[in-house]
Structure formats: C-alpha cells, structure tokens
Amino acid sequence: MLSYTARHVPCAVKSNLNSRSAQTFKAFYATIRSLRQNNSNATPEVEDIDPADNDFIMSLLRTYPSQRDTRSYFASFGPQPVAVPKIPKSSTVESTPEQIAPLTETRPPDITTQTRSPVISSILNPIYRRTALVKVQGPFTDRQLESIARGMVYLEKLGLLSVIIVENEDFKDREGQRSAIVEETMRFVTALEKGGAKARPILGAVVRLGPKPGDEEAPEPQDYTVPEAHTFPSDLVHIRSALRAGEIPVLPPFALDSFCRSVRVDSNDVIAALARGMTEAAELDKQARQEQQDRKEGHEDDPVAEVDLTPLRLMIINKEGGVPSYARYGMPHLLVNLTSEFSYIKNTFDQKWRTSHPTALSNLSLARTCLAYMPPTSSAVMVSHRSPSDLIGNLITNKPAVSSSLPHALLQGNRKLTPHTPTLLRRGLPIQVIRNTNDLDKVKLKYLLEQSFRRTLDEEPFWERLNESLDFVIVAGDYAGAAIVTREACSPSTSPNISPITYLDKFAVLPSHQGDGTVDFLWVALHDETYGLGLPFSANPNGGKEGKGEGRDLVWRSRANNPVNKWYFERSTGHLRMGDWVLFWCDAEVRLKIEEGRKGSIGLSYLEEWEHGRLSTWADVVFKIPSSWGN
Known part of the structure; x- marks a missing residue:
C-alpha cells in the first residue's frame, strides 16, 4: 500500500522562501490598507506596518487560497462592474474664436464639489x-x-x-x-x-x-x-x-x-x-x-x-x-x-x-x-x-x-x-443513489457531463455501455453533480479469482457549483457507497446502502495533465503513472483496518502480499475501456 509522505525542503531554501513570502504579503497588506484609506495619495511603506498586524498577515498566509478561491473573493469584494454612461456625440458646428474662453481664465475643477463618476469611484474605493x-x-x-x-x-x-x-x-x-x-x-x-x-x-x-x-398564507410548509x-x-x-x-x-x-x-x-x-x-x-x-x-x-x-x-x-x-x-x-x-x-x-x-x-x-x-x-x-x-x-x-x-x-x-x-x-x-443539495439507467434523466446527465468536461458526449455507445455495466450513479441536486460507477469484469483467463472492478467512470460537477461544497458532498457519498462501506461513519442518509455492506476497492484513471489530479492524489490510497495516464485507487478501508490489526505494531508494508498482481490486472481492464467522447 502506498503511504502518505511529507516533502522536505532544504533549510536554506525554506528560509529564503519564508523571507520572500513575508515581504510579498507585507507589500500586499500595505496595498490593501492604502486602498481602505480616504487619502489615496498616501501609500505606506513596508516598514511602516504596525508589528501588531503580523497576526493578520499570518492569518492570510494560513488560508492557502486557490486561484478559484481568489477569483471568488474578488468577485464578492473587488471592484464591481459599473455602467459607463454613453457620451453624446459632439455637434459638428465649429466654434468661433469668441466662443473659446481665454487660457488664463481656465481654472481647475473643485473636486470637493463635483460628483465622481462610477468608474472613478470604483477605482478610488475598490473594496465592495x-x-x-x-x-x-x-x-x-x-x-x-x-x-x-x-x-x-x-x-x-x-x-x-x-x-x-x-x-x-x-x-x-x-x-x-x-x-x-x-x-x-x-x-x-x-x-x-x-x-x-x-x-x-x-x-x-x-x-x-x-x-x-x-406568513400564515404560505401555501406549503417549509423545510x-x-x-x-x-x-x-x-x-x-x-x-x-x-x-x-x-x-x-x-x-x-x-x-x-x-x-x-x-x-x-x-x-x-x-x-x-x-x-x-x-x-x-x-x-x-x-x-x-x-x-x-x-x-x-x-x-x-x-x-x-x-x-x-x-x-x-x-x-x-x-x-x-x-x-x-x-x-x-x-x-x-x-x-x-x-x-x-x-x-x-x-x-x-x-x-x-x-x-x-x-x-x-x-x-x-x-x-x-x-x-x-x-x-x-x-x-x-x-x-x-x-x-x-x-x-x-x-x-x-x-x-x-x-x-x-x-x-x-x-x-x-x-x-x-x-x-x-x-x-x-x-x-x-439532496443526494440520491440511482442504480438503474431507466431512472436516469439522460438529458440532464448529458448536459452535466458536457458542461463539466467541455467535450461532446458520444451518446449511443456511452449509454449502451452503462446499460451493460452500471453499478450506480450518485446525483447531487437536480444533476448539479454526479459520480458514475460501473462494474468492470476481469478476464477469466488472466484473473480467474478477481471480482469485478469497481470503476469510477465519471466524476462531474457543473461549473456553477464548483466551489460551493458540491464536490465534497459528492465524494463523501462516493466514499460511503464504495471503499468506505461497512464503517460507522458511512451511514449517511444519501439514499444508498447507509453503511451496510462490504467495502470495495475503487479504481479510476485520469490523464497525466489533468489539473484535478492534485485533488485526487490527496484522496486516493495510491497511484501509478502509466504514460499519458495516471491510475488511482482507494483501498477498502475495512480491509485495511483488519490487516493493520493483524500486523499489530509492525504496521503495513509498502506492498502487501494480497496487493501483488492487482495493479497489472486493473491496468489491463481499465485502459481498455473506450473513450466516452466524440471529439
């Protein structure tokens, strides 16, 4: 079994990184503080920051926001889009010299009495x-x-x-x-x-x-x-x-x-x-x-x-x-x-x-x-x-x-x-588990998959394959997210004693629901129905087996350049790089606990006897599954 390991950074490099991070966030905070002040011309230097603000800076450092988190924050608190008024076209009649005031009489406008335009206001006060x-x-x-x-x-x-x-x-x-x-x-x-x-x-x-x-006239009782x-x-x-x-x-x-x-x-x-x-x-x-x-x-x-x-x-x-x-x-x-x-x-x-x-x-x-x-x-x-x-x-x-x-x-x-x-x-969102393709809303599921993967679904062979091998589909809300799990049979000649593979065929969430918790809700339900089955904390009421049953290894593949792989690395038991693909798996947790109990203080080794040969079997089956996309 692959274990989680920490990455070590040389002390000299780590010190340099910490120094740069501190300077970067001090400069960041200096900029933010200047934007919050009424006097937009006064920009504080890095050395002017009160030492008491170090706790605030460290709190920012500890959040580790992703790019999506940063975009979401600025969408709520950054400059808001404003409608720029249309400037009417000027008259085509030329002005005579008498109509033009002498240069010496021109005075700068009084900014204290003039109304600022929405664009200028959003620049001077960007925090919404x-x-x-x-x-x-x-x-x-x-x-x-x-x-x-x-x-x-x-x-x-x-x-x-x-x-x-x-x-x-x-x-x-x-x-x-x-x-x-x-x-x-x-x-x-x-x-x-x-x-x-x-x-x-x-x-x-x-x-x-x-x-x-x-309120007494409300048509239906609320939940x-x-x-x-x-x-x-x-x-x-x-x-x-x-x-x-x-x-x-x-x-x-x-x-x-x-x-x-x-x-x-x-x-x-x-x-x-x-x-x-x-x-x-x-x-x-x-x-x-x-x-x-x-x-x-x-x-x-x-x-x-x-x-x-x-x-x-x-x-x-x-x-x-x-x-x-x-x-x-x-x-x-x-x-x-x-x-x-x-x-x-x-x-x-x-x-x-x-x-x-x-x-x-x-x-x-x-x-x-x-x-x-x-x-x-x-x-x-x-x-x-x-x-x-x-x-x-x-x-x-x-x-x-x-x-x-x-x-x-x-x-x-x-x-x-x-x-x-x-x-x-x-x-x-409500979570439901569907085990029959006839109960699926294929139109909504198709839309979800194409919006999430940004590719066109090759419908006919995709639905034919699901009719033959579908295990279950976990649906979040009105198809805001879905996890499609199939049962992939192993070849009797090469793997006569291996049960069908529990394969995560698709894991998709609508772009509009990415970052609102739907991904975690969906994965927790997937855990409870597969590799977490049989444990007390898998008894969530998600419409599935509610913790009753025997856990199964979950296997899936992902392209090596998929940006979601970092997320998969943290949640999988192990992975294997194979050319342009990465094979991921999660071991059945009940079996791992039993094996750990047998080993006692020795603990599990990097590769146990019962794990020999299964990776090659998984790879042989998984990489023969045809693509679901038309382009």
Whole structure:
C-alpha cells in the first residue's frame, strides 16, 4: 500500500522562501490598507506596518487560497462592474474664436464639489463592502472578547462588515438580565474599539415579535423553522446608518412585543429575523437603484457609501466550537449538507454531547433557517473563540478548514482535526443513489457531463455501455453533480479469482457549483457507497446502502495533465503513472483496518502480499475501456 509522505525542503531554501513570502504579503497588506484609506495619495511603506498586524498577515498566509478561491473573493469584494454612461456625440458646428474662453481664465475643477463618476469611484474605493451576521455567544472573559474582536477587525479590513448580536447563556432566565446583557454589549463594543475598529451600539429593538404579516398564507410548509420574529426595512435604519459610516453595529437580543415594549428574547430569533429582513431589504435596494438608473438613462449616484445588506456569512462564535460528529467520535463535523444531513445529525446526537455542546442543535437549526433566506453561495460557520483566525480562511475560501472528503486516517495522522476545528454549514443539495439507467434523466446527465468536461458526449455507445455495466450513479441536486460507477469484469483467463472492478467512470460537477461544497458532498457519498462501506461513519442518509455492506476497492484513471489530479492524489490510497495516464485507487478501508490489526505494531508494508498482481490486472481492464467522447 502506498503511504502518505511529507516533502522536505532544504533549510536554506525554506528560509529564503519564508523571507520572500513575508515581504510579498507585507507589500500586499500595505496595498490593501492604502486602498481602505480616504487619502489615496498616501501609500505606506513596508516598514511602516504596525508589528501588531503580523497576526493578520499570518492569518492570510494560513488560508492557502486557490486561484478559484481568489477569483471568488474578488468577485464578492473587488471592484464591481459599473455602467459607463454613453457620451453624446459632439455637434459638428465649429466654434468661433469668441466662443473659446481665454487660457488664463481656465481654472481647475473643485473636486470637493463635483460628483465622481462610477468608474472613478470604483477605482478610488475598490473594496465592495458586504455584511455578515455574527452571534457572539458567551460568557467570555475580557481577553477572550478581545481575541474575538480582533477577528472582526480582520474581516472588516477584508471588506466584510459584521452585524453582531451579543448573547450570554449565563444571563438567561434570571433577574436583571436586561441590564446585564446591555452591559455585555458595551463590553464587546469596547473590545472592538480597542482593536482599532469603529463600533456603534444599537440598544433599541430592531425586530418585532411574532410572524411576519402574510406568513400564515404560505401555501406549503417549509423545510426550515420560520423565525418567530420579523423586521421591516424601516426598522433597519440604525443598522444601515452604522454600516454606511463604516461602523460595526453591535446589538443586544431585544425585540418589540405587541405592546411596543422592548423585551429580552432569544438571540436566535433576532438573528433569523435579521437574516430574512436584511436579505429582503437588499433586494428592494437593488430594485430601487435599477429604477433610478433607468430614469437617469445610464447616470447613477456615487456608490461609495452603499453597503450590500445581504448577509454573505453567518458566524456563530462560542466556547463549544462546531457540531460534534457521530462519524468522528465526537470531533466536529467539517462540512454539513443541511438539506440531506440535518435530520440525521439530530437523530444521532449523543446524549453526552447535550452537556458538552448544549446549544449545538439550536445553532444547527439557526443556520438552516438563516441560509434558507440568504443567497445559495452563502455559508455559516460555527467556531470556537480559540480560532478567530479561521474566520479569515472561511471568508476568503468559503470552504471548511479541512476538507471533509479527505481520508479519516490522513486527518488523524496529521493531527489537523481538533475539538476546536470549525464546522462549515451550507444549504447544500439532496443526494440520491440511482442504480438503474431507466431512472436516469439522460438529458440532464448529458448536459452535466458536457458542461463539466467541455467535450461532446458520444451518446449511443456511452449509454449502451452503462446499460451493460452500471453499478450506480450518485446525483447531487437536480444533476448539479454526479459520480458514475460501473462494474468492470476481469478476464477469466488472466484473473480467474478477481471480482469485478469497481470503476469510477465519471466524476462531474457543473461549473456553477464548483466551489460551493458540491464536490465534497459528492465524494463523501462516493466514499460511503464504495471503499468506505461497512464503517460507522458511512451511514449517511444519501439514499444508498447507509453503511451496510462490504467495502470495495475503487479504481479510476485520469490523464497525466489533468489539473484535478492534485485533488485526487490527496484522496486516493495510491497511484501509478502509466504514460499519458495516471491510475488511482482507494483501498477498502475495512480491509485495511483488519490487516493493520493483524500486523499489530509492525504496521503495513509498502506492498502487501494480497496487493501483488492487482495493479497489472486493473491496468489491463481499465485502459481498455473506450473513450466516452466524440471529439
């Protein structure tokens, strides 16, 4: 069996690389900070950076964003496309000398009184500010609050303004809780100000108790909990004012009751109401701007002061950390597909976790409700107060701190998984397993394959081969992604005792869903149906065998120049380069555990006896499979 090995870099080279990386990111931060300042002519030197910002720079370094992550970040926070007004054609009548003012009378325009064009505004202020809803769930000490506040300051530097709701579990159901939670709110405002941010306490209620008018007329019951509070666009005036001024609004969990009294409520009700209300208000803002732009025939006001109210992230910061996972022996879930996993997580929640993680399930429900109103690209993260820097990684990459599709042994061996590893939650997609070609939507599957591979499918032979050898197809959502697995028979003459090969024929995700978690959701389901089958953590409700059965080796091939191979290397047990191709495989994990148990402290060798000859058999079968493409 091939094992994972670390790559070593000579010390001298490593020192040089570290030095260059530090200088590069110092220069990067100097540029970003200059863009955030009002005086665009003042560009700080690298030496002018406050040493306190080193933690911010290191937090950026630790995110390791890919090119896709970087493009996604700048799509949300970079300069937004603006409509350039058409310049009317000048008159063909020539001006007489009397109509031209003398040169000495020409004065430079007063830039303080002139309206800037949208193009100039986008250049002078390239950070497009977005919003996040943040639940700070105490109790926290002053030092812990300062650490959390530092994370909020980092996010503000990157363009994300937080709307913070302060909660303290110790203050619930006791006398004087209202004044106590106000004091807690002011403590966090002070921590933000000490960290260098501008904060504004909003102590009045901005949400109203009870369902929103019209909710009772909803035609169908929703698959999420409808908030028990609501808000109107006019109620958000204080939050909007703070955000426009570049201030972080900090709110206690208050709401107006039917008698217009401000009362203490559960913070989850306030956050869910804000998620819905801010999203609806942002949509109304968008419509109003479009109507205004249409009336002015291409001219628009200066967009610098505008902040998109649509929450881009939901962040829950507490002492518990993420949601404990039945699959990881109480360690946190890495990535949760709320659409397909919510009920199963609740049903498998261990009784002892109700003591160690008393609010995990209520926060899980809060995430599902908020993400139902937020855009599909939004995500929620549950993170311990010990990991504020993880918020930067979540903002830039919108991915879990550690990929959920990585092998469990790799996570445990590298000690990357800790009780404080955050849980990322996405609205997600339903997962289903289809075992008959007649149940496939061939039109949608064809579209998915051609869009993902950017090639034309040779339909007739492809469907004929699936009719003969299909094992199953895992489909994510409405064919947003699919994994096609076939059973490839070995030649009886050369391999009489070898079972049919479980072959990953196609693994495809629509370009529009790449980077939103669909890839990981799909691979986890593939793991559970093949090489992970038989293990407790393969019992996910994905419509398949739900962990019951015997694991099978999974084999697939990929062209040597395929950029996805790096991703495959991390998830496969081993690989073999064969000319223009790479053969990958994942060993059945149950069998590996049995073999490791037999070896005891000796451990598995590089190549076990039962592995001899199988690679040549796999290669002989796999590389005879015809291409599915017409060109």
